[in-house]
Amino acid sequence: MAALSVLHGFVAGVGATVLGFCQAIGAVTLFALRGLLAIVTPPWYPRELLRQIMKIGYYSLPVVGLTAVATGGVLALQIYIGGSRFNAESVVASIVAIGMVRELGPVLGGLVVAGRVSAAIAAEIGTMRVTEQIDALTTLSTNPFKYLVAPRLLAGVLTMPILVAVADTIGIMGGWLVGANRLGFNPETYIRNTVDFLTFGDIASGLVKAAVFGFIITLMGCFHGYNSGRGAQGVGRATTNAVVSAMVLILAFDYLLTELFFST
Amino acid sequence: MSTPKIEMQDVHKRFGSNRVLRGVDLSVAPSESMVIIGGSGTGKSVTIKSVLGLVTPDKGSVLVDGKDVRKWKRETLLDKFGMLFQGGALFDSLKVWENVAFRALRSKSTEECRELAIEKLRRVGLKPETADQLPAELSGGMQKRVGLARAIATSPEIIFFDEPTTGLDPIMSDVINDLIRELVVELKCTAMTITHDMTSVRKIADRVAMLHDGVIQWTGPVGDMDASGNPYVEQFINGRADGPIEAVR
Numbered sequence: 001m002a003a004l005s006v007l008h009g010f011v012a013g014v015g016a017t018v019l020g021f022c023q024a025i026g027a028v029t030l031f032a033l034r035g036l037l038a039i040v041t042p043p044w045y046p047r048e049l050l051r052q053i054m055k056i057g058y059y060s061l062p063v064v065g066l067t068a069v070a071t072g073g074v075l076a077l078q079i080y081i082g083g084s085r086f087n088a089e090s091v092v093a094s095i096v097a098i099g100m101v102r103e104l105g106p107v108l109g110g111l112v113v114a115g116r117v118s119a120a121i122a123a124e125i126g127t128m129r130v131t132e133q134i135d136a137l138t139t140l141s142t143n144p145f146k147y148l149v150a151p152r153l154l155a156g157v158l159t160m161p162i163l164v165a166v167a168d169t170i171g172i173m174g175g176w177l178v179g180a181n182r183l184g185f186n187p188e189t190y191i192r193n194t195v196d197f198l199t200f201g202d203i204a205s206g207l208v209k210a211a212v213f214g215f216i217i218t219l220m221g222c223f224h225g226y227n228s229g230r231g232a233q234g235v236g237r238a239t240t241n242a243v244v245s246a247m248v249l250i251l252a253f254d255y256l257l258t259e260l261f262f263s264t
Numbered sequence: 265m266s267t268p269k270i271e272m273q274d275v276h277k278r279f280g281s282n283r284v285l286r287g288v289d290l291s292v293a294p295s296e297s298m299v300i301i302g303g304s305g306t307g308k309s310v311t312i313k314s315v316l317g318l319v320t321p322d323k324g325s326v327l328v329d330g331k332d333v334r335k336w337k338r339e340t341l342l343d344k345f346g347m348l349f350q351g352g353a354l355f356d357s358l359k360v361w362e363n364v365a366f367r368a369l370r371s372k373s374t375e376e377c378r379e380l381a382i383e384k385l386r387r388v389g390l391k392p393e394t395a396d397q398l399p400a401e402l403s404g405g406m407q408k409r410v411g412l413a414r415a416i417a418t419s420p421e422i423i424f425f426d427e428p429t430t431g432l433d434p435i436m437s438d439v440i441n442d443l444i445r446e447l448v449v450e451l452k453c454t455a456m457t458i459t460h461d462m463t464s465v466r467k468i469a470d471r472v473a474m475l476h477d478g479v480i481q482w483t484g485p486v487g488d489m490d491a492s493g494n495p496y497v498e499q500f501i502n503g504r505a506d507g508p509i510e511a512v513r
Contacts, residue, residue: 043370051357127356135318136353140367140414141342 031149031223038143038150048151055120056152056218057159060113061166067112068167071104072096072174080183092183093190094197096175101198101206105168107254110213113163114220114246121152121221122242126228126235134226149226152218160214161207168206205261212257213250220246267330269294269422269454270315275324276478277310284310286478287324292471297448297455299465299486301500302475303509308458309350311475312424315456316345328422346415346453350427352407354399354414360385361395364413384413388443405436412440416447423448425457429464441467462501465489474500476509 075096083089125148128134137144172194179185220242228238270292277285284307292298300308313319315326317333326333333341354363362369364384365377372380382392388409399407408428415423425444429437441464448455448468457468465472469486474497482494489497499507 124357131351132349132353133355135313136347136349136355138318139316139342139345139347141339142366 027227028219028223031226032219034145035149035153035219035222038145039154041146043146045147045151048147049154052151052155053159056113056117056155056214057163060116060159060163063112063116064109064163064167065170067108068100068105068171069174069177071108072100072171072176073178075099075104075171076175076178076183080179089183090193092179092185093175093193096179097172097194097198098202100171100175101168101202103206103254103258105164105171106206106209106213107250109164109167109210110160110217110250110254111247113160113213114217114250115243117156118217118221118224118242118246119239121218122225122228122239123235125222125225126238129226129228130230130235144226149222152222153215156214156218157211158214160210160217164206164210168203201261205257208261209254209257212253216249216253217246220249266294268292268327269296269329270456271327271330272311272314273325273327275311275314275321275326277307277314277319277321284478285314285321288314288475288478288480290473290480290483292454292456294454295452297445297457297468297470298473299457299459299469299471300473300475301458301460301462301465301497303460303500306475307478308475309426312347312426312456312458316347316424317341343418344421345424346418346420346422347424348408348411348415348426348428350430352399352404352411354407354410356399358399359395360397360399360402360410363399363410364395364417366414367418380417381413384417385410387416387447388413389439404431405433405439408432408436408440409443412443412447416451419451420453422454422456423451425455425459425468427459427461428457429459429461434463437461437463438467444468460500462503476500 076092079092079095080089083091083095125134128148134144134148137147176187176190176194179190180187224238224242224245228234268291270290272288272290275285275288276283288307288311290298290300290311300311302308310319314321315328315333317338328336328341328344354360355366358366361378361381364381365372368377368380378395382395385392385394390406390409390413394402394406394410399410402410412428415425428440428444432440444455444457445468447453455468457464459465459468466486471483472486472489473483474481474494476496481496482492484492489501492498495508499509
């Protein structure tokens with residue numbers, strides 16, 4: 001009897017978790033669809049879009065650049081060490097370039113921006129929810145989805161590819177700096193190897209990933225902020241959930257997109 | 265008899281197991297200043313939000329100018345309203361003048377909007393220099409005035425005031441009460457205020473409604489309030505712990 005009760009509790013727990021998960025996926029999907037609809041239907045708020053492009057894109061440049069230059073340098077060192085075991089030191093330039101452009105630029109850039117931007121968006125919109133600013137928007141005949149969510153989603157999709165393009169370039173330059181100054185590569189040969197081995201597909205796949213990650217980052221910030229609970233605790237929880245969910249989704253979608261690009 | 269500006273008929277609303285409104289019936293005549301009183305958590309804010317469509321009633325109907333709010337075009341309906349929120353609800357990232365002229369910014373030029381905002385700020389006793397400040401740089405009283413300026417910016421037909429004097433000192437509360445009364449008379453608008461500040465009630469109200477347990481327990485002219493004979497009203501206006509309203513809710 002006791003064993004049956006434990007089993008019942010276990011099954012009920014699993015069922016509740018699965019139902020909660022499905023409910024969350026449904027809520028995020030509906031929110032995303034409403035956001036996308038708000039992007040394509042008027043009225044539009046170009047000033048708000050520009051403001052978000054500055055906040056999400058321009059102000060993320062330093063942290064993304066720093067991450068990229070460090071990653072590029074470390075990647076060059078690691079590939080050199082690993083490659084030297086097979087007498088393949090010469091592949092450093094090409095592997096750094098391909099690794100940065102296809103994978104590390106979008107993923108590390110995405111994770112860094114998720115930490116900065118998802119948190120900021122969730123905190124801002126969450127505070128607006130708690131202080132009735134979202135209700136105030138509605139009473140001023142302004143759809144909060146069009147004014148708050150749509151510009152952020154669009155800014156995320158537009159700016160992340162640019163940020164990642166910058167990160168890729170800086171990362172490759174980081175590898176070049178280490179390669180030329182520390183590992184004894186000829187600077188010109190290093191750059192030639194980089195350019196020769198990169199294909200359009202490498203660059204395009206990285207930028208597509210970046211756009212998807214930009215959408216995920218801003219969507220999670222908006223979703224958790226918009227549905228924030230009451231008080232400082234509610235906003236704090238929304239901020240944490242936004243960052244964690246954005247990071248998990250970036251890693252999950254990275255695999256899915258890589259699989260998609262790999263099979264085509 | 266003219267059509268009521270706002271009419272609530274048997275409005276019910278629950279949040280989970282909490283039945284906040286249990287059949288609210290309320291009628292507000294055009295150009296009338298109605299004040300809803302009641303303790304914290306009795307559903308005063310939900311009542312106002314039901315009229316604005318921020319909360320959808322589970323049962324009953326809300327009419328504005330005799331027409332159900334669900335049948336109004338949302339934007340047309342909301343254009344009739346101005347609202348002063350309890351905490352001001354000013355947009356942090358926008359300057360004071362952008363807050364005040366927020367609605368007008370969609371249809372008018374920046375210069376026109378700035379002028380409109382400065383004129384409204386003057387009307388609520390704020391200097392033009394305030395226009396370029398951010399809300400966070402203002403005191404609580406000034407934020408309330410900016411909220412008031414925003415509420416009247418488009419000369420709405422109906423203005424809602426949610427706890428207009430909460431958090432203000434007695435002098436600033438009096439200033440805000442006077443301003444509300446003046447503006448309501450000047451704009452000939454219908455006003456609906458929720459408060460538990462009895463000084464405000466006596467200054468602002470034409471009529472008073474007492475909300476408790478999700479229903480209107482009493483409604484009548486402010487002059488009749490002291491002699492209402494209603495135990496809820498008497499306990500509330502005299503601030504007594506003993507009576508039908510439980511002190512611990």
